[in-house]
Amino acid sequence: MDKRIAAGILFSLVFSFSYAQEISPFGKFLKDSVMVGEEVQYSLSVRYPLDWQLVFPDSTYNFEPFEYYAKNYFPTRIDSTHAFDSAVYTIASFEVDLIQKLQLPVYLLNGNDSTVILANPDSVFLKELVTMMPDSLKFKENVTYQAVDYAINYPYLMIGLGVLLLLLIGTYFLFGNAIRKKIKLYRMRKAYEKFSLEFERGIIRIKQSETNAELIEQILVTWKKYMEKIEDRPFTKYTSKEILKVGFEKELKTVLQTIDRSIYGAIGDEEMHKNFEALEDFTLERYREAQKKVSIEKAEPIIKKKSRDEERKIKNTSLSNFGMTPRDLYIETSNGGRFVIYYYTISILVMTFKRSSKVYFLKGSENGIKQGLIFSLISFLFGWWGFPWGLIFTPHSLYVNFRGGKDITNEIVKTSK
Structure with a gap:
């Protein structure tokens, strides 16, 4: 070392x-x-x-x-x-x-x-609490069944029901029209499928030379019952002449007259099934028209009437507030620009206030949802607590804001002229 x-x-x-x-x-x-x-x-x-x-x-x-x-x-x-x-x-x-x-x-x-x-x-x-341990331990056994009462946590149950109620109300006001439309289209489709199956069976029987008046009348009644549903008219009570008068003369005159001769005049027709096939084609066209009408049917707004606050802000807003000329407005709107307002709701138990924001101009590239987040947050935190209007106005405010605000470009253009 x-x-x-x-x-x-x-x-x-x-x-x-x-x-x-x-x-x-x-x-x-x-x-x-x-x-x-x-x-x-x-x-x-x-x-x-x-x-x-x-x-x-x-x-x-x-x-x-x-x-x-x-x-x-x-x-x-x-x-x-x-x-x-x-x-x-x-x-x-x-x-x-x-x-x-x-x-x-x-x-x-x-x-x-x-x-x-x-x-x-x-x-x-x-310090020892147990000074001497026994060689073996004897446990007391108790395996007798003991019934235990089931306790319900009522506070949590009420909170859960309240949250469920709010979700149902919110879903109804946000998606109620769309849901009703889908249900209506589904029912229309099922009704047509049922009619088509029954009507097709009748045509097959006619093709098999069962052209007696009773069968023809039975198939015609099936057709009238279905037409009554999609046209909302009492077809089952109409005669053939009355059906033609309501606007179907061009499409059904020859068909219905031929069917009536077979029923009431006992005049046979070897190609009777072709008349019912023509009737089937007409019915399919009417079904598609009714279906299209329901599909493009514009949903009614949840709250139709503008508030005085909203009308005042729109009236007092012009293009000059944004430093714009009509030419600037034309260019901006051509690129997707728009004027919008947002809603916010504040509730105090039995009192609920629904107000609109000032008018905002959003360029085509701007996110309308992001601009209205502050108003959505106010509604989400303070809007629900009024009964019943807090539960109605709050979902509506959130619905409008999360769609990017309410487009009022046409109103602003009119007030600026």
């Missing part, structure tokens, strides 16, 4: 021993005995020369077999030659040894290094 390294180690040992001789840290438990997991206080104190720098252990120190909880440090006291520091640690042990020992250090700082000086060891005794 290098002589210089050996000399350094020897010097350090002598240096540390000399420091340990000058100071004596004192550690002591403040209780003699403790139970498992019970907190206990441990006091650490030391008296040392004024020109020394000492530090105590903190929460990063390993207090094994104890667990560290807290440290209470007291101000330094000094006299003419020495200083006195002390601290009380709150610790606990979860070990089951009858005697638990602890010996904490203090650290003497020497520039970039430190010297460890240990306090005296101290111990605490473990």
Whole structure:
């Protein structure tokens, strides 16, 4: 071993021993005995020369077999030659040894290094709650069925029902028209499929030479019943002449006259099935017309009437408010620009206020939903709490705002002329 390294180690040992001789840290438990997991206080104190720098252990120190909880440090006291520091640690042990020992250090700082000086060891005794364990344990058995009453959490139940009610109301006002339209189209399709199947069976029977008046009349009644549904007229009570008078003379005159001769005049027709096939084609066309009418039918707005607040803001807005000329407006609207307003709703129990924002101009590239987020947030937070109008106006406000606002470009153009 290098002589210089050996000399350094020897010097350090002598240096540390000399420091340990000058100071004596004192550690002591403040209780003699403790139970498992019970907190206990441990006091650490030391008296040392004024020109020394000492530090105590903190929460990063390993207090094994104890667990560290807290440290209470007291101000330094000094006299003419020495200083006195002390601290009380709150610790606990979860070990089951009858005697638990602890010996904490203090650290003497020497520039970039430190010297460890240990306090005296101290111990605490473990209190035993069970002094003697039996060789075996006997458990009491109870396997008898015990009925337990089912408890209903009524507050949560009411909250859940309230949320469900709000969702149903919101869904109705937001999507009610579209849902009703889809249901109507579905029912129309099922009704036509049922009619078509029954009518086709009748035509097949006619093709099989069953051209008696009773069968022909039965098939004609089937057709009238279906036409009554899609035309909303009492076809079952109409005679053939009355059916022609309501506007179908051009399409049905020859067909219905031929069918009437077979029913009432007993005049046979070998190609009777072609008359019913023509009637079937006509019915399909009328069904498609009715279907198209329902599909393009414009849904009525949830709230038709403009508020005075909205009318006033539209009336007081002109192109000059936005620094625009009619030519600028033409260019901007050609590129998708538009004037919009947003709604917001505020409720105070039995009182609900629905107001409109100022008029905004959105260029074709601007996101209308983003512009109206603040008004949607106000409605979402403060709109629901009025009954019943809060539950009606709030979904409407959110519906308009999340569609990019209400387009009022035509109204602004009219007021600017």
